[in-house]
Amino acid sequence: ETGVTQSPTHLIKTRGQQVTLRCSSQSGHNTVSWYQQALGQGPQFIFQYYREEENGRGNFPPRFSGLQFPNYSSELNVNALELDDSALYLCASSLGRGSTEAFFGQGTRLTVV
Amino acid sequence: DQQVKQNSPSLSVQEGRISILNCDYTNSMFDYFLWYKKYPAEGPTFLISISSIKDKNEDGRFTVFLNKSAKHLSLHIVPSQPGDSAVYFCAASSFNFGNEKLTFGTGTRLTIIP
Numbered sequence: 008e009t010g011v012t013q014s015p016t017h018l019i020k021t022r023g024q025q026v027t028l029r030c031s032s033q034s035g036h037n038t039v040s041w042y043q044q045a046l047g048q049g050p051q052f053i054f055q056y057y058r059e060e061e062n063g064r065g066n067f068p069p070r071f072s073g074l075q076f077p078n079y080s081s082e083l084n085v086n087a088l089e090l091d092d093s094a095l096y097l098c099a100s101s102l103g104r105g106s107t108e109a110f111f112g113q114g115t116r117l118t119v120v
Numbered sequence: 121d122q123q124v125k126q127n128s129p130s131l132s133v134q135e136g137r138i139s140i141l142n143c144d145y146t147n148s149m150f151d152y153f154l155w156y157k158k159y160p161a162e163g164p165t166f167l168i169s170i171s172s173i174k175d176k177n178e179d180g181r182f183t184v185f186l187n188k189s190a191k192h193l194s195l196h197i198v199p200s201q202p203g204d205s206a207v208y209f210c211a212a213s214s215f216n217f218g219n220e221k222l223t224f225g226t227g228t229r230l231t232i233i234p
Contacts, residue, residue, distance in 0.1 A: 011163070040221070049124070049209050049224030050164070063221055097163055099222075108154070109222060111163030 011100050011112035019118045020088050028083045028115045030098030038062075039081040040109060041073060042097040050097055056081055085117075093119045123147045124212050126225035134233050139197040141228050143210030146191065150212040154222070155184060155195045158207045167208075168195070197230075205232045 012031045020026050032039050038057045042050035052065035056075035070086040079100070085092055095116050099109035125144045133139045143153075151172040156164035170177040170184045170193070177184050183196045197204055210225040 013163075042222075042224075047226070049126075049211075049226045050222070052221045052223070055221065065221065099163075108166055108169065110166065111156075113161065113163045 011098060011110050013096075013098050013112035013115050015115060016113065017116045017118075019120060022088055022090060022119055024088050025084065025086045026088060026117060028085075028096050028098075028117070030081045030083070030100075030112060032079045032081065032098075032100030033110050036100035036102050036110070037079050038101045038103060039075055039079065040099045040101070041081070041083045042099065043067070044095040044097060044114070045091075046094070053083070088119045090119050093117060121146075122226075123150075124210055124223050124225040126208075126210055126228050128228050129226070130229040130231070132231045132233055133200045135202060136199045139195075139200045139204065139230055139232070141195040141197075141208050141210075141230065143193050143195075143225055144191060145193075145212050147212070147214075147223070148191070149214045150223070151215060152213045153184070153186060153193050154211045154213070155182075156209045156211060156224075157204075158209060158227070164209055200230075200232045202232050202234055205230060 014029045040055040041053040044050040053067050054064040055062045059075045072084045075081045095114045097114045098112045101109045154169040155167040157167050158164045168182045186193045207227045207229050209227045211222040
């Protein structure tokens with residue numbers, strides 16, 4: 008059984024650029040959630056995908072968007088990057104929309120300069 | 121509006137003693153609570169959880185206590201071991217949300233002193 012994997016692990020982008028982060032969910036899990044963890048803060052919910060459809064969104068602007076694929080892997084896209092987007096982006100997978108135990112990947116550290 | 125609060129940014133405990141990490145919440149819709157442990161350069165790892173229908177849940181050295189009237193939960197680690205040194209996050213959720221949105225606290229850095 009494979010765990011949650013994210014790529015890339017580190018990334019540096021320039022303000023105004025676009026970025027795509029990727030996540031492979033744990034085997035058998037059909038739900039993926041994305042979180043942003045700024046320095047010194049706890050993870051903040053961005054959105055969740057369940058069976059390829061968005062199932063809940065946190066307080067993030069529309070330039071944060073996502074996709075989930077038929078194999079339940081997922082992408083997080085951020086357009087028009089701002090300096091404040093610099094953070095650790097975490098992907099978590101779980102089984103079922105109502106499940107409350109999420110398994111996290113190691114995260115992607117995004118730095119916007 | 122911080123709905124889940126961990127008011128102690130750091131805590132140091134002697135090896136072998138009890139570590140007690142605290143968490144408060146404000147949203148009465150929360151009915152499921154979790155503790156995650158995070159090492160540097162790794163994602164959070166699930167540790168233990170508790171449903172609001174219980175007031176205690178135990179798993180080996182880890183016990184979580186929930187006081188619903190006070191909207192307070194705590195994680196007890198006994199005995200504390202050097203490998204327990206990490207950042208601990210309290211998180212809360214609600215089945216009423218219809219999704220698995222977790223609301224996290226800001227974390228407590230636990231250091232176990234050998």
